[in-house]
Amino acid sequence: MLAKRTSAAVSCVSNPLVGKVVGPRDLANETHNVERCFLDLRQLANAVISDELISLPWLGFITADPRRVEGRCTISALSDDTVIAEGDVIRIAPKARYVDVLYRRSANANALFVTERCTNFCVMCSQPPREVNDRWRITELTQVIDLIDRTEQWLGITGGEPTLLGEDLYHLIRACGSKLPTTALHVLTNGRRFAEHPYANQAQNVHHDVTWGIPLYGDVAHLHDYVVQHEGAFAETIRGLYQLARIGQKIEIRVVLVKDTLARLSKLASYIRWNFPFVTHVALMGLEPQGFARANYEAIWQDPADFASKLEDSVSILHNRGIRTSIYNLPLCVLPVSLWRFARRSISDWKNTYLDACAHCRVRDECCGFFSSATKHWISRAITPISDLREVSP
Amino acid sequence: MRSINSLVDAIVAALALPSADQVATTNSPVLIPDADLKATVTLPSSLNDGVRNIYAGHRSHSSHSSHSSHYSGSGGSSSTPSSDSSSYQTAPAPLASPQQPTKPTSDQLRYMIMRVQAGLYSHKYDPGAIDGVLSEATKAAIRKYQSDRHITVTGTMTTELLDSLGIRAD
Numbered sequence: 174m175l176a177k178r179t180s181a182a183v184s185c186v187s188n189p190l191v192g193k194v195v196g197p198r199d200l201a202n203e204t205h206n207v208e209r210c211f212l213d214l215r216q217l218a219n220a221v222i223s224d225e226l227i228s229l230p231w232l233g234f235i236t237a238d239p240r241r242v243e244g245r246c247t248i249s250a251l252s253d254d255t256v257i258a259e260g261d262v263i264r265i266a267p268k269a270r271y272v273d274v275l276y277r278r279s280a281n282a283n284a285l286f287v288t289e290r291c292t293n294f295c296v297m298c299s300q301p302p303r304e305v306n307d308r309w310r311i312t313e314l315t316q317v318i319d320l321i322d323r324t325e326q327w328l329g330i331t332g333g334e335p336t337l338l339g340e341d342l343y344h345l346i347r348a349c350g351s352k353l354p355t356t357a358l359h360v361l362t363n364g365r366r367f368a369e370h371p372y373a374n375q376a377q378n379v380h381h382d383v384t385w386g387i388p389l390y391g392d393v394a395h396l397h398d399y400v401v402q403h404e405g406a407f408a409e410t411i412r413g414l415y416q417l418a419r420i421g422q423k424i425e426i427r428v429v430l431v432k433d434t435l436a437r438l439s440k441l442a443s444y445i446r447w448n449f450p451f452v453t454h455v456a457l458m459g460l461e462p463q464g465f466a467r468a469n470y471e472a473i474w475q476d477p478a479d480f481a482s483k484l485e486d487s488v489s490i491l492h493n494r495g496i497r498t499s500i501y502n503l504p505l506c507v508l509p510v511s512l513w514r515f516a517r518r519s520i521s522d523w524k525n526t527y528l529d530a531c532a533h534c535r536v537r538d539e540c541c542g543f544f545s546s547a548t549k550h551w552i553s554r555a556i557t558p559i560s561d562l563r564e565v566s567p
Numbered sequence: 568m569r570s571i572n573s574l575v576d577a578i579v580a581a582l583a584l585p586s587a588d589q590v591a592t593t594n595s596p597v598l599i600p601d602a603d604l605k606a607t608v609t610l611p612s613s614l615n616d617g618v619r620n621i622y623a624g625h626r627s628h629s630s631h632s633s634h635s636s637h638y639s640g641s642g643g644s645s646s647t648p649s650s651d652s653s654s655y656q657t658a659p660a661p662l663a664s665p666q667q668p669t670k671p672t673s674d675q676l677r678y679m680i681m682r683v684q685a686g687l688y689s690h691k692y693d694p695g696a697i698d699g700v701l702s703e704a705t706k707a708a709i710r711k712y713q714s715d716r717h718i719t720v721t722g723t724m725t726t727e728l729l730d731s732l733g734i735r736a737d
Binding site: 197201204217226 | 677681682684685686688689694695700732
C-alpha cells in the first residue's frame with residue numbers, strides 16, 4: 174500500500190499546479206514540455222546538477238535541499254519519499270502542506286475523480302457524496318490527461334456520479350481518446366442519466382474502448398432503491414442499461430454484496446442472465462469498509478463464510494450463460510476453491526493490504542487481500558492461510 | 568429453478584457454445600503461466616527510422632560561444648516560464664516543411680545534449696554534469712556506452728546512440 178498524499182513543504186506557489194515528475198530517464202525519453210514538469214532532483218547526484226539544467230523553465234523541483242533552487246517552486250521535506258516517483262502526475266497548492274498524486278505510473282489502477290456529487294446515496298458507499306461545486310476538477314483533469322503516460326493501458330473515471338458533468342463528461346472522454354489513444358476507459362456510473370434518450374445517444378462513438386460499470390443491487394425495484402436510497406433509481410438504471418445496449422456500448426454490471434442484496438443474489442443473477450445477456454462482465458463485489466459502510470455495518474455486513482454457496486450458485490448462473498463473471502474484494506481463503514478462478518486481485522494497490530496471517534499463505538500473490546480500512550469485524554472468521562495447495566486442488 | 572438452470576446448462580454444453588472460460592481469460596489462482604507475462608514484441612523499425620538526426624554531426628561545444636545566456640530565467644529567481652522556453656520540449660513540433668534544417672538551433676542542441684547526458688546517467692554512466700555541453704566526460708561516457716552496447720563508437724550523438732538510449736531526435 175502506497176498512499177496518494179504525503180505531507181511536504183511547498184514553496185513559491187501562488188496557485189494550484191499540476192505537473193509530471195521527471196527524473197533522468199524521462200528527461201531522456203519522454204516528450205513533455207519542461208514547463209509542465211517537476212524535475213526530481215532527488216534522483217540526481219549533486220555533481221550532475223548544473224545551473225544550466227536548473228535554469229530550464231521547469232514548473233518546479235522536488236528536492237531535499239531547496240536552497241539549491243531558491244526562488245523557484247520547490248517541494249521538499251516529504252514525510253514519505255516513496256509516494257512520488259518518476260512519471261507520476263502530482264498536484265500542489267498554495268498553503269497546502271502536502272502533495273497529491275493524481276496519476277501514479279506504477280499503480281495497478283489509476284482513476285480520474287471527476288466529482289464528489291452523486292444522485293444516489295448508497296448504504297455502503299465508500300466515498301460519500303458531498304454537495305459541492307467542484308467543476309474545477311474538469312479543468313484540472315484536462316491537464317492531467319495531457320501528462321498521463323501514453324503507454325497506460327487502463328484508466329478509470331469515477332466520482333461521485335460522473336454523468337452529473339453532463340456534456341463535460343463526454344468532452345473529457347473524448348480528450349482521453351485523443352490524448353491517450355491506446356488507453357481503455359472504465360467509467361463508474363449509476364447509469365440513471367442514460368435513461369434520457371438524447372443523453373445516452375451522445376455516448377455513441379464517444380470512445381473506441383470504454384466500458385460503463387453500472388451497479389445493480391436487486392432484481393426488484395424496492396431492493397435496489399433501498400440500497401441506493403433513492404426511490405425510482407431502479408427504473409432509471411434499467412432504462413439506462415438498455416439505452417446503452419441499444420447503441421452498442423460495453424457494459425459491466427457491478428453488484429456490491431450487501432446483506433439485503435445477498436438475500437436474493439441468485440435471483441438477481443438470473444435476472445441479469447435473462448434480461449441483460451449483452452453485458453460484457455458482471456462483478457460481484459465484497460464491501461469496502463469506508464464512508465457510509467462503516468456507519469451501516471449492522472445493516473450491510475454478512476460474513477463471506479455464510480454466503481459462499483450462494484455465491485457459487487450465482488456465479489454458475491451467469492458463467493454458464495457465457496457472461497464473464499468476476500469476484501472482487503473477497504480473499505481466496507473465504508471462497509470455495511471452485512470460485513477461485515473467478516476471483517480477481519481487485520483492490521487498488523494504494524489501499525490494499527494483507528494480514529499477518531497471510532505471510533505464509535501459498536496463494537497470497539494470487540489473492541486480492543484486504544482493504545487497508547478493514548478492521549477486525551470486517552474480516553471473515555474463515556480467514557486461514559493456505560499452506561498446502563494439494564488440499565485445495567480440485 | 569435449479570433444475571431448469573441445470574437443463575439450460577446441459578443444452579449449452581451439448582451445443583458446445585463457448586463457455587465463459589473461452590470467452591474471457593480467467594485468473595487461475597494456483598498456476599499462472601509465465602509465458603503470457605513474458606511475451607514481448609520487438610518492433611520492426613527503430614525509434615528514429617526516417618528521422619534526420621540533426622545532432623549527429625555535433626562534436627564539441629567549442630564552436631558555441633553563447634552557452635550561458637540562453638535562458639531568460641537563468642537567474643534562477645523566477646518560477647514563471649520564460650517566453651522563449653518553447654524550444655525546451657523533448658519533442659520539438661514537427662516541421663511543416665519537408666525541407667529539414669541541417670543544423671539545430673543552439674537551444675535545441677543544448678537540450679538534446681542534456682537529454683543524452685540524462686539518458687547516460689540513468690544507465691549508470693558518468694557524463695559529468697547534465698549541462699548541455701558535449702564535454703570530454705560526456706564524450707567519454709558516450710564512447711563507453713557505445714562500446715558496451717556494441718554499436719559504432721564515435722563519441723557523438725549518432726542515430727544509433729539515440730535509438731539505443733530511447734531518445735527521439737525529431
